Amino acid sequence: MSDYHGVTGRRAVSLVARREITTRGREKGFLISTGVSLAIVALIVVLPQLLGFGGTETYDVGVTNRAAVPVAEAAQRGAKAFDAEIDWHRVTPAQGASQLASGDLDAVLDGRRIRAQEEPDDALINALQAADREVRVAAALQRAGVEGQALSDVLSAPALAVSTVEAVDDERDRKGNFAFVAVIFLYGQLLTFGYLVASGVVEEKSSRVVEILLSSVRPRELLAGKVIGLGLLGLAQLLLIAVVGLGLAMALGALDVDGDILVAAALALAWFVLGYAFYSCAFACAGALVPRQEELQSATLPLTLVILVSFFLSFAVLDDPSGTLAVVTSFLPMSAPMVMPPRIALGEAPAWQVIGAILVTAGSAIALIPLAGRIYSGAVLRTGSAIKLRDAWRAARS
């Protein structure tokens, strides 16, 4: 006989949490998913640089007749206005046809026609059309006797100045990209770790180990330990992805990682914590209601759908980050964790909305925890068949 007298609630929670972290964290599946996530974030950062998205596109144009040369020259001069660069050289019609076919040329200027293999980019067409107009206008003006300084004044008049009522954020596109990536990872992380909580509960239920566990710890402590342990693991994974992603983006010059972005990243992590607190309890209940892994998919379907809808809503919000939809979905606990981070990143969320959304989501999670604890307690030991939510609720009361 010995004199160990059980564990305190806090020690039980920390033991359970530690087991989740050490066993899940060492699982091959977890390590692979971390690697895949890092690869994805690296691709997102590196690919646009390699493919030249968002930069200027270079087009090769063949010119078959002397008359079209001024048009090609004008197009080359004016291409910059269309985010394009145009190189041209003379070709025979036969060369033009074969180089179009081989992809060496993007278009051939053939008299009054533009020939191309497939439908050419708008930027190229617009540049060529504008150049053609310029050449003809210049010819018409010369015929009308406008020459010398007067002619060049007309042709190279300064472009119209653009001024906006609201200040233009030069970084807006890049912040938008950051917000887009943040939403994707928040979505993936909430879904993955919510599901991990549910399947962990089912594992304990279907292997019946829960019966041994519950003879030494309370259901609430088991639930809390599992949720906290997996949450910490999810947060650590997300943090790693954020550090690697931002580090790469900074190193490659894809994103100017300033204080705004760092704050936005930190807030995105904080929103993961809030969203996870809200969803994980619900996922734990879904897991407690079914006896086998095979039935988990259908039990978690409603939750998965809610996350998916929130995910799509956050794209709508990305387009119009200060609209009515954005404000409304910020105050719903199921969508706020995915809607708020992009709004914050874009600088479109007033402080009162940020604070309000945090209070609503955190408050909902705190209110949900005892409910989840009760449903979990009522359901987790009933291993025979699936349990109705109402029965689990009643079972816990008795």
Added chain:
Amino acid sequence: MLELIDLTRRYGDVVALDSLSFSVAPGQLFGFVGPNGAGKTTAMRIVLGVLEPDGGSVRWNGGPIDLATRARFGYMPEERGLYPKMRVRDQLVYLAELHGMPPAVADRSAGEWIERLGLSGREGDRVEQLSLGNQQRVQVAAALVHEPDLLVLDVPFSGLDPVGVDVMSGVLSDIAARGVPCVFSSHQLELVERLCEAVAIIKDGRLVASGTVEELRERGADRRRVRVAVEADRHDWLAAVPGAEHLDDGPRGTLVALADGTPPERVLDAARAAGTVSYFSLERPTLTDLFRAAVAA
């Protein structure tokens, strides 16, 4: 001392336990038997606090049981339960710590039980990689690793090969000899009879008999019985003995029940008069006999 007092439990309309009471003394190996569905698992789950009773109570050393007391109990559920993907040693250390053992002590104790139960060399394996017999051994270790003050085992012998049964019997006897009461349920009544000092027989959630096997014999079997094997020409030799009743013919001979006042020698004399006697013995009722009688009543 473990006491179950008037335990009652219903599942909907089904009465699983109906005012069940019995007690288990320190150091006692206690057999808990009954037909399938009699309520054994329900009673054990209530003792471990895994289930709440609708009525009645369980007391340990005279007091009510809370979570801290319960952490000192060892439990092996009927539906075996371990984390399939967790390694044997990690699993045992984890369970020991959950029951309140300090990490270093938990680790040492896990090592001792791994060795004791013949799992050396397997401590790094995942439970799902083990044979069923070895999984069962880990399950036993899980119940014992935190040095419990009370052991509750639900059908611990099912699924064990004869060597496993011997190991398990030895472990239980040792634990009981240290003063730890061991309650276990089983359908292997010969084993229960051999191991246990006391038994409880339940049926439909009610206690139908409890006490030492000897006490049950005295109470349960109202007639003495003899078994006799005789090579005789005639089969009606027994008819000459008043108060003797033919029960059945087994491979070891004829089973005869004796009325009070009929001494066994009278049967032997009649048998010898009829032919050559190759076997004669007084039959003590086995636990199986007592069980059948108690459950049939």
